Amino acid sequence: DMPNPTLFTEMDTLQQDGDELEWKESARWVKFEEKVEDGGERWSKPHVSTLSLHSLFELRTCLQTGTVVLDLEGYSLPQIVDEIIERQIDEGMLSPDLREKISFVLLRKHRHQTKKPIHRSLADMGKASGGGNTLHILNIDMINCSHALCCFTGHAHSRSMNDIADTLSTDQLRNKFMKKIPRDAEASNVLVGEVDFLDKPFVAFVRLAQATTLGGLTEVPVPTRFLFILLGPTGKAKSYNQIGRAIATLMVDDLFSDVAYKARDREDLIAGIDEFLDEVIVLPPGEWDPKIRIEPPKKVPTADKRQMIIQLCGNSSGGHSGSQHSVCVFVRFCGGLFLDIKRKLPWFPSDFYEGFHIQSISAVLFIYLGCITNAITFGGLLGDATDNYQGVMESFLGTALSGTVFCMFSGQPLIILSSTGPILIFEKLLFEFSKNNGIDYMELRLWIGIHSCIQCFLLVATDASYIIKYMTRFTEEGFSSLISFIFISDAIKKMVSHTQYYPINTDFKPDYVTAYKCECLPCLSPSPYSSTSKTLNITDLDWSQLSKKECVKYGGSLVGNTCKYVPDLALMSFILFFGTYSMTVSLKKFKFSRYFPTKLRKLISDFSIFMAIMTFVGLDRLIGLKTPKLIVPTEFKPTRPDRGWIVLPFGKNPWWVYLASFVPALLVTILIFMDQQISAVIVNRKENKLRKGCGYHLDLFWVGVLMAVCSFLGLPWYVAATVISIAHIDSLKMESESSAPGEQPQFLGVREQRLTGILVFVLTGVSIFLAPILQFIPMPVLYGVFLYMGVASLSGIQFWERIKLYMMPSKYQPDFPFLRHVPLRRVHLFTLVQIICLTVLWVLKSTVLAILFPVMILGLLVVRKMLDMVFSQHDLAWIDDILPGKDKKDKKKKGDKDDTKKKDKKKGRADDSKDKVRNVKIYCHQLADLEQKKPC
């Protein structure tokens, strides 16, 4: 059946202002309580309604003795009030002569907590000086106003029987709070107050047959369904208030509101309260100050879960919350590729139109800057390694081409392709090998690419991506931390090399400025290896006018104590580097500050990197030092003049090379496969809540195709880049606008689309034309961005959290779920194994063995497999994930655990259904696993 509408509850209390009575809004609930502060001008923060037990019992008594009218046909407040009073008189609970008085009180006007008009603040000022005489005249004016002028504004102070407006006021209709209330919501109104003519309380609980808008009753234009009235003798206002809060809290409770909607009689309501009482959480008075307002929790149990717990008679077993990445793989032989396509095709149009969002702009800018920095860095390095066969130009072109194609057609368009370290090392070794053995490098490389492409296709066809099932958190974290460390260390290394390139003259004494110079002196003996020296008459040169480079060129020697120093640049680079990094971090954090509205803060946080870059580019311009800038190739031609854009497959190498290149290709394939799939696993993590599924096979297929294409064009090879891909995902994260006040915004998922990726790479391609703009960006700023990327991608990793545990005394350690269930020293041991593995990898990576990097990742899988022998499956389930092969065994283990649980409880548990529910819980994440596997 239909779910009940959400209830908005408003509590109004009876107030005497002068000799006038009115109902004043004192609190409201959508889910949590918001109270009108004592000052009467301010809504409190939404907080958990802390009730006193006493008030709940009093409420129970009220409902037992008062009038309960269910499904009343009501169309206006006067009519409803009449009906209630009539019933009470009929039942002999009220003497008929009070009819008029009660009706009068209940139909007083309702003052809602909306924004006050400006003239009130002047009136306040007048009031404040009541003691003095200065502003007295103004004061009287104000009073006159509120009696005469204000009569016309609809807030009539008349003494008629019915003060309540029949229709909605503009204040109500304009109330912005409406957007916090779901569309189909209904209202429940709680009215409590003390009057002097009653000697016992007048209580009524009314449910209307149809939700009806009762004029000025509710703050917002929401129809009223429930009405709770409590009028009592004077002297107990506080207690009435508490009862009012109690019923209001009950009304917004999912389970009780259900009871209230469905109740057939008074007893059903009482039973609802009892059920509620059975579930309440009690805080001991000595350990908690009732005045503290409790912040709404991040998550509250859902109604369904609570229902289940009630059925289980309070048997709540802590659910397994260890995260499990989605092993989204088709295990059967063949067909994975087609299923990938079948799954991704329906999303294809939405992959484009979902990209139109302001957030995409910041994502594109961020990732674009990351990509070109990477392209330039790797381009430069590749140029060095291959004697400019592949240089910055090829790097730009390759990045643009591969990236665009991949983002357009791949299975997971959130992945960003990039050159990676292992490939760089492979190219370096390959080039050296070819040079030493007289083999043509470009042709050999082409054949390796072709072989590798075919091998990739084979891997796709055989659904070899199955292996990623063995990549648990252990492997995944090891890999991604390693990549992050490389990013961080690269950024710092680059900065250090800058400092060495611009040495500081630390002996400089400002006063002896006259002693510092650097002169170009002609060499006494003509330089034998300077070709220009022969054509030019050296003695004709004005040596003192030559620049440093020219001087060296013409064989002069630089003499002087400043020649090897460059002032300011090293320190300025450091300031730019560190400034960009820290400003990005601070602006990112700004999202969690209290200043400015959420939207502005989110904007600042989203564009933090862009703003930091702009700031420090501006600072650099302002100071005007010649810091090293980003240099982008401006002409479209190969870096090395003696190579064209197409590499021909035959003619330069002997035939056997074409076949033998199968062997190095195998290494490349493993390398590409591992790099690509681990990055993909990290991107497809369950935590990222991706909806559109994964496409490991399709991804690998396109990487293979691009390998071949790039080889033919003589461009570098590309593969998924972990850090930039994570940055891409992070910059596209969506959060819910919080609905009810106090509810936490939920992470909804990632803006999955192809647009940002395509734009990034198209921009990379046209960067050649953007050179005039890009040349203002100092390199240290970009290294700062690099550093940020590395650090940011570390921060989400559990491994990193576990490393921090080493330095924390156990009482300060955060309350991670795994810490509750796994002994600390087992956690430490696990972390230590990871650290050792990482160190080994790091050391190997710094040597020539780096080429074996993919094989070492496979080694991680083996280490993880061995951990099964050291750690219990229970511990691993909490710290890591359980390997798929262990499934059966794992179930057995879990069965054992059940047995011990059974021992704990021994007998008295005949009910089978309980067991079933508990088993469902225990196996739920395995079920979730199965479900994850289905779509792929």
Place this chain on the structure above:
Amino acid sequence: DMPNPTLFTEMDTLQQDGDELEWKESARWVKFEEKVEDGGERWSKPHVSTLSLHSLFELRTCLQTGTVVLDLEGYSLPQIVDEIIERQIDEGMLSPDLREKISFVLLRKHRHQTKKPIHRSLADMGKASGGGNTLHILNIDMINCSHALCCFTGHAHSRSMNDIADTLSTDQLRNKFMKKIPRDAEASNVLVGEVDFLDKPFVAFVRLAQATTLGGLTEVPVPTRFLFILLGPTGKAKSYNQIGRAIATLMVDDLFSDVAYKARDREDLIAGIDEFLDEVIVLPPGEWDPKIRIEPPKKVPTADKRQMIIQLCGNSSGGHSGSQHSVCVFVRFCGGLFLDIKRKLPWFPSDFYEGFHIQSISAVLFIYLGCITNAITFGGLLGDATDNYQGVMESFLGTALSGTVFCMFSGQPLIILSSTGPILIFEKLLFEFSKNNGIDYMELRLWIGIHSCIQCFLLVATDASYIIKYMTRFTEEGFSSLISFIFISDAIKKMVSHTQYYPINTDFKPDYVTAYKCECLPCLSPSPYSSTSKTLNITDLDWSQLSKKECVKYGGSLVGNTCKYVPDLALMSFILFFGTYSMTVSLKKFKFSRYFPTKLRKLISDFSIFMAIMTFVGLDRLIGLKTPKLIVPTEFKPTRPDRGWIVLPFGKNPWWVYLASFVPALLVTILIFMDQQISAVIVNRKENKLRKGCGYHLDLFWVGVLMAVCSFLGLPWYVAATVISIAHIDSLKMESESSAPGEQPQFLGVREQRLTGILVFVLTGVSIFLAPILQFIPMPVLYGVFLYMGVASLSGIQFWERIKLYMMPSKYQPDFPFLRHVPLRRVHLFTLVQIICLTVLWVLKSTVLAILFPVMILGLLVVRKMLDMVFSQHDLAWIDDILPGKDKKDKKKKGDKDDTKKKDKKKGRADDSKDKVRNVKIYCHQLADLEQKKPC
């Protein structure tokens, strides 16, 4: 009567390990609950015990039906157990054949949650590999060990009737947790478990006549007073656990434990539970997840307060928490000085021995560095202003002399004397006036000092310090923010002037290094005003060997494009400045991080400034640039050679000058008086919790004396420095070591003593001999410290918090008490008035009018007085403090407020005692005021 001892409660549950039964500790309470985590290896964080209502009711039933034995004479557990069982059998609640079984179960050994021996972790490893075979042998070994070897260690696995050790084990005696339990504590033990031989629960509540150590029962060597036993049929372990937690929570409740100690019978205990239930705070199940562990609150209501609330039937009125600084002044004419001495004298010895603490070292270092920086800065400026009549040497000597004397004898030795801006401006104007009118500056200054000293004595004698009663938060905050801003702006100004002193050559192109030089060329026309040019033959000079200064000296001209530039120093200075500041801030914050034990963190935080200085001095040394360093005078002689150490009062000026100097002296007196007393008010703030009282009159007396002395010696005048004094106090703050786990450490007060102050100034005096060490400190580092001092002294000011409110949307604003009670726009208006006042002061201070600064502070008092007309007394009571003159009116106002309160409640409140208690509350801070006034 004597207060009851604190109760330590331990809950042990019955566990079956193999075929052995044992009691395993599952939770403990000192004040909050600590649970043994599911992993069984770890104490949870202390948290508020969230109970279910159900368990409390079940506990109530248990106590109603079970055995309650009060004041049992018990000496050992077996005897106590026997007694209980006997009673149950006597009352027919237990069949005699169960005697043995129950006794057996209750005397099983207790396993406490203490640190596990190392071999267990190996055993765990063995267990983990239970599936495999590799470590199987080791595993068996372990099991053997625990059966054979471990028998000798006292953990005997025997099957005897009594498993419990009679004496305390070493584990118990060595338990470090003991230090968290007060000395006189007693234990209450809760034992719950399920057994298969019972068909209805066996419940006993025992109070021993004497607290007795019952062997291995309790984790710590604390004698047991209470014992709660619940054994029940199997199948309801969870429920028994909850009941156990309920009684444990009750036992640590202040009020219930009192009931438990004094109960005469079962009914008293039941009544205690009912009282507890009446007070409990209830959280609705839909708004809170029962699984969330609630962090202990900052403050819990004390037992007395709760008692009062119970008596008031829940009438809890929010206490006025607006802070009120202690106006510690004697209002009667004359005698204030003697009362000051009388009050301070008894503390005199403790003022010295209380200084011996590690914290003092960091305080001394911090304040010392602040003081010498100040002495050098002001010394330099004074030297410029007075043509070196008072220079850095005089500044050092004066600071040392005045500071030592003041810290030794003053009323408030936490105040640090220093030169201040207004005095500097006064000296400047005075010097110019004397120079222009041919009056001897030093003699004039001496007479002003003498007059001012006499005027100060007059102010002391007439108890003029009464005026500070009018210094509410408004004035105080205005003054201290202004001083903080001056500190911050001075630090930044100094840094900017540095950058200008070391200009950066922004046009430098690294490649054209050969084009940069600066040469000293001889002037073609001999310089007419160079005296040395006559004695030296200019043409003899090797001009190219001259330094910049020499070149200028000999009349040469500097030619070249690098002459006006200094490389690196500006940027390096900036890095040092900003680095010192940010490192200090980060290290200060480190106190609140989770890493490392509290003590280490506190040490790091205390020494943060020292560590930051050392780090950046080190960095500076490492890079080795010639950054500007701290230069301390090394010889003991007046800065100007033509003045001596004593200024003679007569002989240089005409006689009327001696009399006329009365007028400028008046200005100086007002200046000194205001500066001194406002700083003293800020230091004596109630928030600082000073115990030793204040001494406004005594302070002023000594400032007067030092005025005269310094005038005779020709040293600068000194007065209390707000920012450094606040820094002094901050560095001496004491916090309680948290007693019960989870309890927040409380701010206890300030280490009030004279030692740190004296040491600081003695060190300042001997700094002349410390020059070889001090010369390593770069000035930018010290400016960084300045900046930190300014920012840190702003952070505690409410005014600053209110400024931040402008930028916060109201829903994100922190829950300040004044925001609950005062409309936001009134708060904003108040802040705006403060901002305007400050701006006016700031502008005036930057002009010559700065000399009228003290008069302007008086202006602030007038503005505050006028605010009385704009703001209601109610609002002012929350945002500011109420002026003393308003006391009567205020009471009247408060009376009005009472009236409205009475209207709210109208009737039904005949009990006079209630009124009394409420009135006590309402007037309590006025009472507190009166008490504050008494001791002075």
